[in-house]
Amino acid sequence: MPTSQPAAASVAPYDAVVLVSFGGPEGPEEVMPFLRRVTGGRGIPDERLAEVAHHYDRFGGKSPINDQCRELRAALEADLRRRGIDVPVLWGNRNSEPFLTDTLRDAYDAGARRVLAVTTSAYSCYSSCRQYRENIADALQTLQDEGRELTVDKVRQYATHPSFARVNARLVTDAVRQIGQPDDDKLRIVFVTHSIPEAMDDTSGPGDGEGNLYEHQHDEIAHVILDEAGFTLDRELTGALVYCSRSGPPTQPWLEPDVNDHLRSLAADGITDVVVAPIGFISDHMEVKFDLDVEARETADELGLNMVRVPTVGVDPEFVIGLVDLMTERAAQARNVPVEMVAWPGEAMPPVCRPGCCPNLREARPAACGMD
Numbered sequence: 001m002p003t004s005q006p007a008a009a010s011v012a013p014y015d016a017v018v019l020v021s022f023g024g025p026e027g028p029e030e031v032m033p034f035l036r037r038v039t040g041g042r043g044i045p046d047e048r049l050a051e052v053a054h055h056y057d058r059f060g061g062k063s064p065i066n067d068q069c070r071e072l073r074a075a076l077e078a079d080l081r082r083r084g085i086d087v088p089v090l091w092g093n094r095n096s097e098p099f100l101t102d103t104l105r106d107a108y109d110a111g112a113r114r115v116l117a118v119t120t121s122a123y124s125c126y127s128s129c130r131q132y133r134e135n136i137a138d139a140l141q142t143l144q145d146e147g148r149e150l151t152v153d154k155v156r157q158y159a160t161h162p163s164f165a166r167v168n169a170r171l172v173t174d175a176v177r178q179i180g181q182p183d184d185d186k187l188r189i190v191f192v193t194h195s196i197p198e199a200m201d202d203t204s205g206p207g208d209g210e211g212n213l214y215e216h217q218h219d220e221i222a223h224v225i226l227d228e229a230g231f232t233l234d235r236e237l238t239g240a241l242v243y244c245s246r247s248g249p250p251t252q253p254w255l256e257p258d259v260n261d262h263l264r265s266l267a268a269d270g271i272t273d274v275v276v277a278p279i280g281f282i283s284d285h286m287e288v289k290f291d292l293d294v295e296a297r298e299t300a301d302e303l304g305l306n307m308v309r310v311p312t313v314g315v316d317p318e319f320v321i322g323l324v325d326l327m328t329e330r331a332a333q334a335r336n337v338p339v340e341m342v343a344w345p346g347e348a349m350p351p352v353c354r355p356g357c358c359p360n361l362r363e364a365r366p367a368a369c370g371m372d
């Protein structure tokens with residue numbers, strides 16, 4: 001268990017916490033407006049939009065993501081209360097109601113002036129970090145124009161907080177036990193994350209010119225999961241990182257291989273059993289429910305591969321405790337109280353993003369919670 005720090009059982013100076021997420025439709029009539037909002041001006045072909053709309057239609061036009069945010073919000077609140085921290089825990093989205101701007105307006109009207117944000121995105125790249133910081137900056141600008149002045153800080157990206165890899169390792173361990181294939185040579189672990197344009201991966205990271213931090217963080221987590229699950233089970237586990245949910249024009253290179261292509265090559269190599277672990281996501285939303293539970297499972301069935309899909313961290317208490325530890329850590333930093341930033345695997349991401357990190361390659365826009 002990550003150590004929760006009773007001495008730091010406070011989120012002062014913050015007077016509210018906000019969970020910031022992607023959003024999703026909750027009924028058939030919300031699907032197209034949602035998709036237009038998501039892709040606004042980003043050159044996603046119409047055929048791709050129609051195809052994605054169909055993914056949602058299969059689930060009655062409702063994405064599970066908002067209910068999962070409601071659950072996570074409640075779980076964060078429960079752990080804060082357990083620690084005796086009586087701060088309001090709010091929730092706001094980028095692409096669907098409740099919109100972040102409205103959430104922060106309500107927070108202001110209820111008296112909040114300094115708010116601490118945590119997003120539903122663990123890794124570092126434009127889509128998973130800076131774009132949320134732009135959303136926060138947009139919301140703060142709108143509210144400032146209305147005469148409502150508030151500030152927002154953010155907990156650091158948490159792919160490298162130990163609770164995240166540890167919970168994922170436990171979930172993979174359980175899935176390997178469940179699949180019951182004792183021959184290490186017949187079994188593969190398939191780690192899956194959201195594909196992004198190669199250019200976005202190349203520029204992901206703290207802006208020191210290194211880049212490829214998105215892929216690197218996933219690689220490191222996949223590696224420690226194999227190591228830890230293998231140690232727990234006393235087995236030689238093998239796996240690879242692959243991608244789902246590619247969009248954008250076919251001419252634009254995105255991270256590969258696609259999960260379905262990977263399953264085909266595993267089957268061709270004589271693999272019979274696959275444990276599919278969506279380490280790129282924190283809840284079983286549409287990219288998991290459709291791309292893995294429908295599409296990848298169909299591929300596995302066609303190939304005669306036995307597949308177990310690992311759950312995402314969701315509201316696993318150890319994960320929730322980790323996020324609340326990150327809140328008290330960020331609050332201590334805001335109070336100038338020294339605090340150890342535990343990290344595994346790799347390094348702790350900075351709580352205040354560095355200039356030029358994970359840049360917006362289309363247009364420079366204001367972003368909150370950073371130096372630029």
Ligand SMILES: CC1=C(CCC(=O)O)c2cc3nc(cc4[nH]c(cc5[nH]c(cc1n2)c(C)c5CCC(=O)O)c(CCC(=O)O)c4C)C(CCC(=O)O)=C3C
Pocket residue numbers: 022023024025035038039042044048049052063064065120121122125127128194195196197245246247248280285286287
């Ligand atoms: C890195 C990353 C995450 C993980 C970090 C995070 O969690 O933020 C993520 C999450 C999600 N992506 C989601 C949905 C979509 N993403 C799209 C499009 C895109 N994603 C991208 C990247 C990511 N996306 C990119 C580079 C694009 C193309 C350009 C653009 O448009 O920015 C599109 C457009 C249509 C299409 O798929 O082509 C949709 C509908 C949902 C909601 C699921 C639900 O409803 O349950 C979630 C959680």
Ligand SMILES: [Fe+2]
Pocket residue numbers: 194245
């Ligand atoms: Fe996406």
